[in-house]
Amino acid sequence: MISYELDNTRSEPLYVQIYEKIKCDIELGEIKSGEKLPSKRAFAAQLGISVITVENAYNQLVCEGYIRSVPKKGYFARTIEKSAHKPVTKELPIDTQTDENSVTENELFPFTVWAKLMREELSGNQRKLLTKPPFEGVYELRSAIAEHLKRFRNISVTPDQIIIGAGTEYLYMLINLLFGNNYIFGVEEPGYSKIADIYANYNIKCEHIPMSDDGVDMDYLKSIKTDIVHISPSHHFPTGVITSIGKRYALLEWAVQSPDRYIIEDDYDSEFRLSGKPVPSLFSIDVMDKVIYMNTFSKSLSSTIRISYMILPATLLEKFRKKLGFYSCPVSTFEQYTLARFIDEGYFEKHINRMRVHYKKCRNHLFEQMKKFDIFKNAEISGENAGLHCTVKFDTVLSDNKLLEEITNLGFKASLIKKYYHKKNQPDYHTLIFFY
Amino acid sequence: MISYELDNTRSEPLYVQIYEKIKCDIELGEIKSGEKLPSKRAFAAQLGISVITVENAYNQLVCEGYIRSVPKKGYFARTIEKSAHKPVTKELPIDTQTDENSVTENELFPFTVWAKLMREELSGNQRKLLTKPPFEGVYELRSAIAEHLKRFRNISVTPDQIIIGAGTEYLYMLINLLFGNNYIFGVEEPGYSKIADIYANYNIKCEHIPMSDDGVDMDYLKSIKTDIVHISPSHHFPTGVITSIGKRYALLEWAVQSPDRYIIEDDYDSEFRLSGKPVPSLFSIDVMDKVIYMNTFSKSLSSTIRISYMILPATLLEKFRKKLGFYSCPVSTFEQYTLARFIDEGYFEKHINRMRVHYKKCRNHLFEQMKKFDIFKNAEISGENAGLHCTVKFDTVLSDNKLLEEITNLGFKASLIKKYYHKKNQPDYHTLIFFY
Numbered sequence: 023m024i025s026y027e028l029d030n031t032r033s034e035p036l037y038v039q040i041y042e043k044i045k046c047d048i049e050l051g052e053i054k055s056g057e058k059l060p061s062k063r064a065f066a067a068q069l070g071i072s073v074i075t076v077e078n079a080y081n082q083l084v085c086e087g088y089i090r091s092v093p094k095k096g097y098f099a100r101t102i103e104k105s106a107h108k109p110v111t112k113e114l115p116i117d118t119q120t121d122e123n124s125v126t127e128n129e130l131f132p133f134t135v136w137a138k139l140m141r142e143e144l145s146g147n148q149r150k151l152l153t154k155p156p157f158e159g160v161y162e163l164r165s166a167i168a169e170h171l172k173r174f175r176n177i178s179v180t181p182d183q184i185i186i187g188a189g190t191e192y193l194y195m196l197i198n199l200l201f202g203n204n205y206i207f208g209v210e211e212p213g214y215s216k217i218a219d220i221y222a223n224y225n226i227k228c229e230h231i232p233m234s235d236d237g238v239d240m241d242y243l244k245s246i247k248t249d250i251v252h253i254s255p256s257h258h259f260p261t262g263v264i265t266s267i268g269k270r271y272a273l274l275e276w277a278v279q280s281p282d283r284y285i286i287e288d289d290y291d292s293e294f295r296l297s298g299k300p301v302p303s304l305f306s307i308d309v310m311d312k313v314i315y316m317n318t319f320s321k322s323l324s325s326t327i328r329i330s331y332m333i334l335p336a337t338l339l340e341k342f343r344k345k346l347g348f349y350s351c352p353v354s355t356f357e358q359y360t361l362a363r364f365i366d367e368g369y370f371e372k373h374i375n376r377m378r379v380h381y382k383k384c385r386n387h388l389f390e391q392m393k394k395f396d397i398f399k400n401a402e403i404s405g406e407n408a409g410l411h412c413t414v415k416f417d418t419v420l421s422d423n424k425l426l427e428e429i430t431n432l433g434f435k436a437s438l439i440k441k442y443y444h445k446k447n448q449p450d451y452h453t454l455i456f457f458y
Numbered sequence: 459m460i461s462y463e464l465d466n467t468r469s470e471p472l473y474v475q476i477y478e479k480i481k482c483d484i485e486l487g488e489i490k491s492g493e494k495l496p497s498k499r500a501f502a503a504q505l506g507i508s509v510i511t512v513e514n515a516y517n518q519l520v521c522e523g524y525i526r527s528v529p530k531k532g533y534f535a536r537t538i539e540k541s542a543h544k545p546v547t548k549e550l551p552i553d554t555q556t557d558e559n560s561v562t563e564n565e566l567f568p569f570t571v572w573a574k575l576m577r578e579e580l581s582g583n584q585r586k587l588l589t590k591p592p593f594e595g596v597y598e599l600r601s602a603i604a605e606h607l608k609r610f611r612n613i614s615v616t617p618d619q620i621i622i623g624a625g626t627e628y629l630y631m632l633i634n635l636l637f638g639n640n641y642i643f644g645v646e647e648p649g650y651s652k653i654a655d656i657y658a659n660y661n662i663k664c665e666h667i668p669m670s671d672d673g674v675d676m677d678y679l680k681s682i683k684t685d686i687v688h689i690s691p692s693h694h695f696p697t698g699v700i701t702s703i704g705k706r707y708a709l710l711e712w713a714v715q716s717p718d719r720y721i722i723e724d725d726y727d728s729e730f731r732l733s734g735k736p737v738p739s740l741f742s743i744d745v746m747d748k749v750i751y752m753n754t755f756s757k758s759l760s761s762t763i764r765i766s767y768m769i770l771p772a773t774l775l776e777k778f779r780k781k782l783g784f785y786s787c788p789v790s791t792f793e794q795y796t797l798a799r800f801i802d803e804g805y806f807e808k809h810i811n812r813m814r815v816h817y818k819k820c821r822n823h824l825f826e827q828m829k830k831f832d833i834f835k836n837a838e839i840s841g842e843n844a845g846l847h848c849t850v851k852f853d854t855v856l857s858d859n860k861l862l863e864e865i866t867n868l869g870f871k872a873s874l875i876k877k878y879y880h881k882k883n884q885p886d887y888h889t890l891i892f893f894y
Contacts, residue, residue, distance in 0.1 A: 131588055133584050133587075133588065136580075137580035137581065140576065140580055140792070141577050141580060144572075144573035144576060144577060145573065148569050151569075151762060152567055152569065152760050152762055153762065154761040154762055155762070188624040188628070188764070188788035188789070189786050189788050191785055191786060191788070192624070192628070192788055195631050199659050199660070202661065203661070216784060219784065223635050223781065223782070224635070225638065225639070320786070324588050325590040325786070326587060326588055326589065326590055326591070326790060326791040326792075327790050327792075328624070328786065328787070328788050328789060328790050329790075345659065346659070348652060348655065349627055350625050350627060350756070350761070350764065351764070352624035352625050352627070352628055352764050352788060353624070353764060353790075354762060354763050354764050354765075354789075354790070354793050355762040356576070356762075356763075356792075356793065357790050357792065357793070
């Protein structure tokens, strides 16, 4: 049985220490693939700590794909297909937030603070606000984003690599312009249909790659010709799947096979994890310049603030400058400076934390409601630790349409997972998505 | 000899009355193509008005292509190739401004007013600011633009036809998405190279259509396969040519020959006319839904405010909604509401007037400076009544490079017209562009 010495004097919570030790052992092969981990209860008793602490550590390891949970059997180490690229030597972000997960709502947007900052900016340096920024956007904002990413996503980038856009659709346009439309893109199936629709508008050929329970199906991906995969490893919509660490390395390994291959990491709701530590980004473990990272403030702040950004690896940055350096940054300087201060002065972090608490409440309330009805008996909930939705697979003989009708009649807001498949005529999955 | 009765009690200035009467007579054929108009002096004496008044009327008619001026010979009526589409029955905008023409500078931007309005908006209806607008943009802004266009450009549109974008580059992207890249675009030669560069980025085939002295060369346009022409009829860059009314009808006639043909009217500096009344827009005389009108506030207000718009004819609007209706408006609501009030409350008009005065001063100062140097003797200045630049053709044997060097040494800021040709190896035009 594995045994660890824990240090009560360290600043990290105990669950983080356990998580890190097990992760390290799995990476070093001390814990073999398929090996059963001690039960939560036994492990807690052995270490003299609470069951909750072990559970938090195990959940984080499950999230990141180091171990898997088999109902009624326990936890087992997974196979880590570690490529030669880079060991996970970086420290995980020291973030003791355990309450996370969600999407912005009007009443939660810190309007007063935003208005105050904007007013102050408007009373400040006029020349600064009326100076046209470079194509990448205002330096102060890029710098604030870089600092934020370092602290909260363990992503080390220079402001030079960051490009500000007016919403993710604008970034997709830049991606299209950067690569041209001879590249074949891969998107997730099921997935957020808007992404595929936008690529289709550009006459980009899109492959729809099925999701497995730990990320996109690598066998399928390898069997087809695809150059650029556009994925959401932190939290897939709609399945809620978090791409496992093994799958992340496998994706990077796939990408280095050809100079034309790239991965777009769409991290759109990574701020909204409701339990556990954030999963390391693909970008942060990529050392071969294969990952384009994307995120947006329209999801985390307000949909009426159209500011998004992407981080380009050095190789693509050069290409971008040559081809698209003559474009103007599409976001007004007023808002860029306001957002820079909003991040720098800690308001963004506070807002995200408040949102997490809010959505966690919404989620827990939803679960309480579910308990009241028989139809949820034996239902399997998944994807509930991140993002603004979870999926529920029902133990039922009802057709999907009938199931949705019953659930709606009970007063729930849900939609069929079927709906998010590109391929039509899907069988009944008996699975619904619930939004908080 | 033509004779008119003028009405001193009408609100329009006398020169507008004369302009309208002559225009009407030319359109009705009362004044035949090629017919010589009375000399300014004789006409003024006959009507009992000042020579300046007649000159203003003639200049406006020259600008709009109804008459032409032959040095040392006088003014002659031009051939109006009037198509069957629509007579110019609309009233011209009642705008007695005679001082116009220019481009925004930081110190001229009414920052205090802008900041005041934005502060007020931020203190106002929070729910409104946090409500996601439709894909076309905030209704209030589209409504303010429609009202402005009606008053100052004689363009009648409903807010529904207006689509707000984040800068013209964003609009070009929408145009590309709307049409796909199987259409062949025509751009002006010489011209603003950014337009062609952007289309090239989309793999759109571009034809470069030579400019004649009254707009694009129609014979050339008809001799090649082109679907969509992207032009600036109000004031061409860099030649300063204003497309004549005859050429405008010829362009519309060309467009109706095929359902695939459209005209993009890029009206980017129409606000900045330094003399005379604004020329009617192509959009306002199009009754066959063939013109897409575009303009931007980044030129007229500040380059750091990224708000532009286009007006789609009804037929394209339907196509746009179907294909691109799921895109989000890329401009933040804060700025859209601020701009709406800025226009509605008359600040935009005031700003434009102030800019015109400023640029007229700059222009006149430039002309004064030119008079001091021999090299400008016999030089022909053109395009000086609109926009932020004029062209000067020198009477010289100097090579273009040598000419530019001499002019630069004299302390002028200028560039060679040659530079704006897509086709390289141009001969020496002995022509420079001067920016105010």
